[in-house]
Amino acid sequence: MMPVLSRGKHRNAKRGACFMEMASYLAGEKWSDHPACTHGLLAAVARDVNDYVEDGARSRIVPLIPSVVGLTTDDPRADAWIAQEVALIALPIAPAPRQRVAAVGLVRCEEVLNDLEGRPTEAMRPEIRAALDAQxxxxxWAYRFLRRGRSTSARSFNRRSAPVIARASVAGVAEALGEERDERLVGLLERVVVLCEERFPQAAMASSVVSAASPAERQRTRA
Known part of the structure; x- marks a missing residue:
């Protein structure tokens, strides 16, 4: 019997599973909601979506689980890519306090990507500028906040800022008004997975191979 997805962390499969615990099982890893097979920030977004959606909607994210197995990279831009994608989704719909975090996040992600990709510090792509100008x-508020100063270290950003931006933005989508809450959360996770598949192409190829094998086969391979 496969465990049923539910909120939170579970000691073992008999007690249920969250999205990332199921991914660890499919990857043949030790049971964990922080498996090595998935990029850390992508996994954090998946855990949050798993916990925010209602029980009746959680089955809709199950088909995405094989996609995240092996979906990871050492590219230092990855955290900014993921955090920025989630912030873009949250900015138009989140309550005001979460909107502010999303707006700060969009600017900071752009600055980090500019630095890593050799663009001028103040450069901003048209789609990011348009999203900010719409709010x-x-x-x-974001520009006033950022005038106080910010770290320019990509390593510090990836370790501290990117998780805050991503998790606050997911929370903002969950807190948005309207009846489409679960629809938006499922769509958010789908978009982030597609983004990672596009940006981590070799990992996506490996993920498709891994997901084709059974958990038992992967355990034998690891042994």
């Missing part, structure tokens, strides 16, 4: 109150 002028959050944009202006």
């Amino acid at each position: 002028p109150h959050a944009r202006d």
Whole structure:
């Protein structure tokens, strides 16, 4: 019997599973909600979506689990890519406090990517500028906040800032008004998985091979 997805962390499969615990099982890893097979920030987004969606909607994220097995990279840009994607989704719909975090996140992610990719520090891609301009109150607050100073270290950003941006943005989507809450959360996870498949192409290829094998076969391979 396969465990049923539910909120939170589970000691073992008999007690149920969250999205990432199921991924650890499919990967043939030790049972964990922080498996090595998935990029850390992608896994954090998946855990949050798993916990925010209602029980009736959680089955809709099950088909995404094989996609995250092996979906990881050492590219230092990955955390900014993921955090920025989630912030873009949250900015138009999140409550004001979460909008502000999303707006700050968009600017900081762009600065980090500019630094890593050799662009001018103040450069901003049109799609990011348009998203910010569509929410002028959050944009202006973000620029005032950032004038106080910020770390320019990509390593520090990946370790500290990116998780805050991503998790606050997921929470903002969960707190948005309207009846489409679960639809938006499922769509958010789908978009982030697709982004990672596009940006981590070799990992995505490995993921498709791994997901084709059974858990028992993967355990034998690891042995």
